[in-house]
Amino acid sequence: MLKTKLWNIEFKNPVFLAAGVMGETGSALKRMAKNGAGAVCTKSVGIEKKEGHKNPTMVEVEGGFLNAMGLPNPGVEEYILELERIKSEMKRMNVKIIGSIYGKNETEFQKVAENLIPHVDVLELNISCPHAGGGYGSSIGQDKCLSKNVVSAVKSVSDIPVIVKLTPNVTDIKEISNSVVNAGADGIVAINTLGPGMVIDIESKKPVLANKFGGMSGKAIKPIAVKNVYDICSTVEVPVIGVGGITTGYDAIEFMMAGASGVQVGTGVYYRGYDIFQKINQEIEEFLKNRDLNLKDIIGISRK
Template structure:
């Protein structure tokens, strides 16, 4: 069971959501997940102004990548299937987006998480070396289920490859490194232990489920341009919570929970399973850009009503 401590302002109502993770002070535990809202500096600024404690960039690689052909996203019952294919302008150009908002993020007291990807430890290290001076922590995307070409879950489903990637980035990074894991494995605890052993400061769980697909029965063909994609949204929450629960029992590093979070009660479930903070992605679709303020208010209301601190609820179902 995780044995780290979280520094929370327990006796001050205004600071009840403050926490310290990885040696970094966050004003609240509700972060933007990697995805479409992190594509540009202006989008990240908008999320920051709507209450996020941290914003995560779109996953960035060495070179520009166009991603998969449209359509890349389709709504299904309980959520979305997406097959973006890791589209991004490449690290050299994307740094301009981060520079655009860095000062504003500092003024808003919002941290920047740099999500990066590569097809091997060398590529991860190269991207990390370029982004490390512009972000507060690095998140390793070793979990995308539809990237193809040896990227994403092709790495995260293998303990040895996951270990190599984490180790290579840790060897050069001056900021904390968090590994984002895929649920599409036989035992996520084995992967979690592997990345912890490699030096990961924390774990983000989970990336999208799948891959899955949807067929247009009138056109008699798959809807997504890539044929298949990863499942996100409300329907994945129970699976994400179980994965967080399992990881918490296996490692001693903090967990950031993600998957189907749209309310404060959802976030509290993740925390009780073992997450110290949470990320929100498709929830923006359901509740708008100010979902971060809403979830923070709902968490705070729950804690005050029940005379609890965040320390009281994180991992409490394991006790």
């Protein structure tokens, strides 16, 4: 009932693991796959090893979390070893791997992509992290020309689908969406974390996060994410993957009614456990069955 075909790839369900959550190692990805994810997204990886920001990197706030990880990763060559360890089992479970990559310019993105392409099913370009600094993340995604250049560079070397994760921290997300699709993007992921935001400890009189500020994720950002998905789907015709505050099947259905062809789950893992994917899939199935609907019936229905 939940089989989904995107970019000529068949996914056993449309509920995927988002980048940055349980994607640090191959074993973590495999664990999410065993718990029902239709696809798993890796930690964002770059050319070289990156330590990321110092602890504390995450703080719970009302309605979600602030995080400032700083894109920690072992570098693409080392990460490929993690993927090779789980390749056969992921294939056996029919769970696809989405490789999230980042860089500070189109040359870096292209180099990482060339290394990772043989080991993943889809590439996701992280041009949207709001706390990476150094010209990474949203420094690119807030500029339609830089975004276009990155997509064009990666598409020139890729023989697998390339999707782009966008930031909500822009004046007009429709403009950015059009730019990346015109550059050849096969799909869009929306949205990355909101902000940046800050929490100050009133006793120490200092920001809680070592980086001082971080991106907001969790339940509180869901209405913003849904609106962004709605706007993007009204503008471009490529598949859109919705992400931001999804913890239940009903949240996922809301994104689909806005136009999303699939969803990604991140901090929801904290709220409902590793088997959140199984739970969400079951809730979607029950909703559809009780109303004699299928997935295609509800995708984009709120815009009709």
